Amino acid sequence: MLAEEIKNYNVHQLRELAGSLRAEMVEAVRENGGHLSSNLGAVELILALYKAFDFPRDKLLFDVGHQAYAHKLLTGRSLHDLRKPGGVSGFPDPSESEYDAFIAGHSGNSIAAGLGYCAARDIRGETYKVVCCIGDASLANGTALEAIFGSESKPKNFVVVLNDNGMAIDKNDSALYRSLSKATARRRYRKFNAFLDRRFRTTSPFGRRLRRFKYMVKGWLNKNYFFERCGFKYVGPVDGHDLSELVGVLTEISKIDEPVLLHAVTVKGKGLAEAEGDPTRYHGVGKNFAPSDHSFSTALSRLLCARAAEDGSLVALTAAMADGVGLAEFSEKFPTRFFDAGICEGAAVTMAAGMAMGGLKPVVCVYSTFLQRAYDQIVHDVCLQNLPVVFCIDRAGLVGADGKTHQGLLDLSALRSVPNLRIFAPKDCAELADIFDYVRETGGPAAIRYPNGYCPNLGVRQKISDYYLWETMSEGDGLVVLACGARAVARALEAKRISGLKNAQIVNCRSVYPLDCRLLDYFSRRKILTFEEGYESGGFGAAVAEYFAENGKAVRIRIVGAPRIFVPHASAQQQAQLCGLTAQDLARKMQQFDAQE
Numbered sequence: 001m002l003a004e005e006i007k008n009y010n011v012h013q014l015r016e017l018a019g020s021l022r023a024e025m026v027e028a029v030r031e032n033g034g035h036l037s038s039n040l041g042a043v044e045l046i047l048a049l050y051k052a053f054d055f056p057r058d059k060l061l062f063d064v065g066h067q068a069y070a071h072k073l074l075t076g077r078s079l080h081d082l083r084k085p086g087g088v089s090g091f092p093d094p095s096e097s098e099y100d101a102f103i104a105g106h107s108g109n110s111i112a113a114g115l116g117y118c119a120a121r122d123i124r125g126e127t128y129k130v131v132c133c134i135g136d137a138s139l140a141n142g143t144a145l146e147a148i149f150g151s152e153s154k155p156k157n158f159v160v161v162l163n164d165n166g167m168a169i170d171k172n173d174s175a176l177y178r179s180l181s182k183a184t185a186r187r188r189y190r191k192f193n194a195f196l197d198r199r200f201r202t203t204s205p206f207g208r209r210l211r212r213f214k215y216m217v218k219g220w221l222n223k224n225y226f227f228e229r230c231g232f233k234y235v236g237p238v239d240g241h242d243l244s245e246l247v248g249v250l251t252e253i254s255k256i257d258e259p260v261l262l263h264a265v266t267v268k269g270k271g272l273a274e275a276e277g278d279p280t281r282y283h284g285v286g287k288n289f290a291p292s293d294h295s296f297s298t299a300l301s302r303l304l305c306a307r308a309a310e311d312g313s314l315v316a317l318t319a320a321m322a323d324g325v326g327l328a329e330f331s332e333k334f335p336t337r338f339f340d341a342g343i344c345e346g347a348a349v350t351m352a353a354g355m356a357m358g359g360l361k362p363v364v365c366v367y368s369t370f371l372q373r374a375y376d377q378i379v380h381d382v383c384l385q386n387l388p389v390v391f392c393i394d395r396a397g398l399v400g401a402d403g404k405t406h407q408g409l410l411d412l413s414a415l416r417s418v419p420n421l422r423i424f425a426p427k428d429c430a431e432l433a434d435i436f437d438y439v440r441e442t443g444g445p446a447a448i449r450y451p452n453g454y455c456p457n458l459g460v461r462q463k464i465s466d467y468y469l470w471e472t473m474s475e476g477d478g479l480v481v482l483a484c485g486a487r488a489v490a491r492a493l494e495a496k497r498i499s500g501l502k503n504a505q506i507v508n509c510r511s512v513y514p515l516d517c518r519l520l521d522y523f524s525r526r527k528i529l530t531f532e533e534g535y536e537s538g539g540f541g542a543a544v545a546e547y548f549a550e551n552g553k554a555v556r557i558r559i560v561g562a563p564r565i566f567v568p569h570a571s572a573q574q575q576a577q578l579c580g581l582t583a584q585d586l587a588r589k590m591q592q593f594d595a596q597e
Contacts (some may be wrong), residue, residue: 105405
């Protein structure tokens, strides 16, 4: 295993290995899709860490895990089946390898988890070191800052490596990053720092002895930086691609027991010209580096730009995901009405609440899995005050190859119990626009959820209104299928054809809350099957069952949704098969339920 051999590699061999690791990553992502530019930028950092520390005895935590492909390759894992069923995950996962010290699909958890590891180590009388590798954009996440500022002292043998590439998924414009940049390149010291770099770059024994002096001087130049005040010994900045420099510095750090923050400056996409030139485009790509087709994100982009041109009070917010949620064009056309909170979803939601209080009409665009981090702000800051904030929840349902850290299966269950919040699930992009206009006209907080990938246009039969909350997609006097969400409606229509149940009636239940009580009462004497791409527990089907129970109606009902598991990485279709949510699965369940007495 390369992880065990690296201790014996010299710098020249490490450089050659860096090149081969990059080549393997590029080919794996070309074949399978995945996160590319972020992983390319972290290769030398990871090699130097393995040279200087003793993993897995020492603990290496990533934040986030989309910079860990080199780590996976060094620890004996092939990327040949990256993000495929049975293959390696795109993120660190302790169930996959003992070298993965902590799961890392979301931002912000590494420093807090690292402090927890240190506490456990010290209480148990153990001696390993804890190393956290965090990106500069992740550093602005609330959990990361809470961990840094929670105490003025930090444990010994605790190292934070700050991978500073000036990017999140998109360009990093946060105040923290700008302060960081200024602190590490103060104009009056720039020439002196350059002199130190030239003078002590030598790898001679004398140069190596002077290396510590070099970084002591650089640390002194930055002595007012807030890391020092939070209990860290600040070291850097260092060139995150200079293996000679990295190995020397990290080796010195590994020999001391102080808490240290190493600031390494890297280039996102390093080693692949296309990725260096456009790191956002190559952050996450499909097979053959093709951009993914996301029907709803594209439709939302056009919709928001059109409505913003008509209404000067409409503003849009995101949390470091402008391109992913469809706000790139909006940010260019309406720069003064676009707000990026960084990887801080809670802050974005509360900002939106303040905007609404001030008379604006905010739209918060966010992935379902990341919205989880803002639940308290949704409840306390938006819904408690009944403010007109619209949440456009992208990647709701099964997300495919990103796997269990990114599944959008919880939002319905999490949001359905929040007072004042209306929840909608359009069946296609045309209905997205219809629902968006409806919630803006009627006011109050609202959430609109939709999946990733391509979604067909199923056509508008009845525009949504207070009276027509749901839409009948096919007529029949037999089994009623209440389908919630774009994929669910499309599969329900296909399942009716497969099942041969010509009398089955398919209903597009685009309003999750409020329910269409008029139709529910009308259907109460028939068999009802609910279908959704969300967890069965506490989701749309549960809401329907609760309605009948609360009204004392004995209804024959079956709920079909995702089982209560963390769904592993695979294609979205393969995940649907695993969860029993394909059109074929639904057709079989419809036949079985229809046949029951």
